[in-house]
Amino acid sequence: MKSVTSRDNPFYKELKHLAGSSQALRKAGRSLLDGVHLCQAYLDLVGQPVHCIVSEGALANPEVAAIVDRVTAPATSLPDALFGALSQVEHGIHLLFLVETPRPVRPDALVQSAVLLDGVQDPGNAGSILRSAGAAGIRQVYCSPGTASCWSPKVLRAAMGAHFVLEIFENVDLADLIRTAQVPVLATSGYASERIYDVDLSRPAAWLLGHEGQGVSDALLNLATHRVVIPHAGAVESLNVAACAAVCFFEQLRQQTTKLQRA
Template structure:
């Protein structure tokens, strides 16, 4: 394990840039995973990180020890607690982080399986929650248009709880580049629909479009939606949170496909 004690160390300066600059993370193609859960999930799904950074005070933590035992020794870096806290964005968390490479998503020529399209979903918590629901429901692909929160930001990673490691995520998708690749039914929720999500046949592959928190699904995407549907709300609320709507939709498909 490499020990760094000076804030003037070149590698520590690099870590600090990554920790505090989303632009730097995008330029380097890196993400920072904080905490034992994300580290454990990454090791299980993706293998070795680029670097594993831990504070001296966390070395006695049993969960940290389990993670360190699975990481190649040349990737381990130990920092004094004061230096580590200059990197962390988590309050009262475990002093462990991974530096990983952000995978490059694949945009297929023809989308024949289920997918989720995030149409300018801005809130990091919503994006992370939708990714988590998509991974849990067995959705393989998520496509993000401009305006959608960066799927590998710290907040989205925390909300996703490791879902990013199980999905093919493609960011910066355009309507013109993605829509022609879709086939079959394209669904979006709208309060103006006549049919409910429970009346729609979801046993075949679906491209799900979930829109911006305030504006909803854009006109361009609504123009190609084959089946607008609504979620019944007998309690009288005007609308559901987009992450909640996504969970209802995705798991209604799971329910229908689980029937004898």
């Protein structure tokens, strides 16, 4: 393992530039995974990073040491003070992976269960939706322009490794995608009359989820196969988009599981 101790080191300066600029990361085609859980998940589900960066203090942590022992890619240790300028996690464990951002080949048409995000802007919501999708067995996510950048540090942390079991497509024209879809597209709306529990979800379907305040745009609502609502009791007007997504995904999983059990 190489040790870097100077702020003027070219590799450290490049890391600091990447860590402080989402635009720089996108231009480089790379992402930064911050913390033990994300790095462990990447090793388990994807493989080796481009580079492993760890603070000198973190090397004494058994979890960190076990991960570093598995890394065959280049690795660099930094003094704790230098590492702190790279991480956005307060009081986190000082471990970073620099990785290539996946660029999966987009299918010609939507033919399997998927999530379509129409302007979901909050990184926590976007990450939580990805996490629920991965846990429910959904494998594709399509994001419109204006949706939170899925490979930003905040979305990565909220998704807790779900990125590594998903194919994520960003800056997608969702209208064109829906027009050519070969599976039903279900748009969630608080004003819909059809309940998700009354829709046959035992087959593949795509979920269209909208902006936190405005919901799914009217143009996309008009293209959807179904407009569906999650019925709820009480005076609360609606569910948070991430909570709504989780209910939808796992109702689909419940119906699919029940169908398999009866087969």
